[in-house]
Amino acid sequence: MLSPGRGLLALGLLLLLAGCVDEQAPREASEALSPTGDGWLDRRVAEAFQEQSAPDGFALLANGEEAFRVRVELIHRAERSLDIQTYLFGDGQTTRLVMEELIKAAERGVRVRLLLDDMGAIGQGDRLAALSSHANIEVRVFNPVAFGRGHLATRVLASFTDPRRQHRRMHNKLWIADNTVGIAGGRNLGDEYFDANDAVNFADLDLLTLGQVVPALSQSYDDYWNHALAQPIARYHDAAPGAWRALSLDLTSWLDDNAEADYIVELREGASPAPPWETLYWGRARAIWDRPDKITEDGAPAWQETLLGELLSHTQSRERLTLISAYFVPTEAGTERLAALARDGVTVDVITNSLESTDAAVVHGAYAPRRARLLESGVRLYELRPEQEADPNEELDEMRVPGASASALHIKALGFDDQVFIGSFNVDPRSVLWNTEVGVLVESPALREAFDELVEIGKRPGISYQVVLDDAGAPAWEYQHDGERLRAEQEPGNWWRHLNAWASDTFRLEMLL
Secondary structure, three states, X not given: OOOHHHHHHHHHHHHHHHOOOOOOOOOOOOOXXXXXXXXXXXXXXXXXXXXXOXXXXXXEEOOHHHHHHHHHHHHHHOOOEEEEEEOOEOOOHHXXXXXXXXXXXXXXXXXXXXXXXXXXXXXXXXXXXXXXXXXXXXXXXXXXXXXXXXXHHHHHHHHOOOHHHHOOOXXXXXXXXXXXXXXXXXXXXXXHHXXXXXXXXXXXXXXXXXXXXXHHHHHHHHHHHOOOOXXXXXXXXXXXXXXXXXXXXXXXXXXXXXXXXXXXXXXXXXXOOOOOOOOOEEEEEEEEEOOHHHHHOOOOOOHHHOHHHHHHHOOOOOOEXXXXXXXXXXXXXXXXXXHHHHHOOOEEEEEEEOOOOOOOXXXXXXXXXXXXXXXXXOOEEEEEOOOOOOOOOOOOOOOOOOOOOOOEEOOEEEEEOOEEEEEOOOOOHHHHHHOEOEEEEEEOHHHHHHHHHHHHHHHOOOOEEEEEEOOOOOEEEEEEEOOEEXXXXXXXXXXXXXXXXXXXXXXXXXXXX
């Protein structure tokens, strides 16, 4: 039996090894497969472009169930390749449906690459290793550790061996079929992102893309897939050859048992032979992403060298700026920049979570002290309510953004004059400095108009609080309840949320959030 001292030493050595990723470990490099032009998706895209001169086409995916249905349809229609990148990989009905469909696609000969942030795959290692045992499927985890992978507590403990790198995460989200149709946006893989959770759902937004921007998104995917920090899941979890067969049987059994569940029935009834898009907007797009090496830098990078720097080099806000961000931490410098724009006559609107709706009150605590300064300068602030009410005088758009039935905001979208950027990027230091992100910048008057309609829905008093200043210069929250306009003088939220927000501000956590 180990003495306490030797036991602690052994644990320390294990943790030290856990924090080490062998960046020279052999891995097979692979790249996106070139479109052939004769696949089902290729033909549908070619038909869509027949009368268009614009290089790119787009669809907004705001409704969660629709966003999931489109993803499943892309799996069904893929004939050569599926490249999926996500931060979180939950365990629920949507994720199980996706795994079952990926196995079916692989059985058809489709090459499947699934890239997950290692922190977002906690507890799923054995299942993912079984999935990866299929000859046409490979699963890799980004920025992994070898120890403590089964539970959140042990995974966090293992992260302390290399906190400089382990607090940085791959936050990118992409879904690309046949290198022909792509999706970029805010949604991870989990029921709460697709209106499939009985308790809490996120209002979110994706951009479906066709055209010249898709190969650029595939290049972004390849940059991460072939990076040294992207390691095969099989390095950390053993799976017998052919383990995918038992996994498929388990998934099929589960799906049979839940075949009459409301969500699955609605998906089945909504299946269509038409292309997985209805309304397309046309214009020009640019894919923008962080370098994967951002994770390994010694300190915080200069913001000009990040996704934000490239984004701002291609945009301007002379008339209007719209920020929709689940986590909004403007910092002192950002607050002054937004205030200056508002003073110069630019219309600046911000939609974020309220203290009541956010799933990260500590982040809210870094934003709240900036509100008065922003409001004084003319910036307009809206905070999503956890329970929304339809305006009896307005017909709610079926896409529900930020979402009449959603409980929290998860959208990451920015509007610059006539341009729109949709991706995984939050307006906070974590997205700017620490995590890696990806998104698409679009120039399209029609898409900007559709985006503005969604913004107006999100600003309605039945959906969001509008934060204003009272006569004493303190924030107040205006909203609508049962058709009556009301004002809260104290910020809504329970004591625990207020305590977390207070602690964040008191201990100056802003630059880590």
